[in-house]
Amino acid sequence: MTTIGNIGIGVKFQSNISWITLGSTTAVTILLLIIPTDKGIPIEESEVVMNKLARTLQIYKRTISTNSSLKKIITITNNDEFLAKVMNSKNPVIVNFHAEWCEPCHILTPKMKELIEPRTDVDLAIIDVEHNPELVHTFEVKAVPAVLAVKDGLVIDKFIGLVDANLIDTLIKKLDEKK
Secondary structure, three states: OHHHHHHHHOHHHOOOHHHHHHHHHHHHHHHHHHOOOOOOOOHHHHHHHHHHHHHHHHHHHHHHHHHHOHHHEEEEOOHHHHHHHHHOOOOOEEEEEEOOOOHHHHHHHHHHHHHHOOOOOOEEEEEEOOOOHHHHHHOOOOOOOEEEEEEOOEEEEEEEOOOOHHHHHHHHHHHHHOO
16 A cells, blocks of 8 residues: 555655545545445445546645656745745746735636646745735736836836736747847
């Protein structure tokens, strides 16, 4: 059973408790499905088990998808990090100023992650405006969400507010044009 759990969680994430729990849950669920019983599983119960397995696999898939792009998502906590990870980055960076209390921010950020994740040449920096007043002042952020496109230490473009995926994609493409 441990072997199946390790396959589920992967060597890279063995120290992470949530991955271990998720991998173990998945392994136990799979074992329950493949271990034959004397009386068999009634159809009603097998449907419940299959639904639980489907939900577990969906959570597992989202977790893998989210964690696979962690290297591309940068959380900025101070000015020094901003300088090092955004302004001096070799990759262009989309900078997302957001706030936890901002509903449009909770819609825009996942959309941006989804559009940036397949790209190897663009990173996403997330800045909480509540904890970074100096950066908010420096970039004159008056409303959230506010998004900047930064390349080679220069702001190439920006937008404010909740926008559709096409505008985000256009912003990302502008980073490619300025080579």
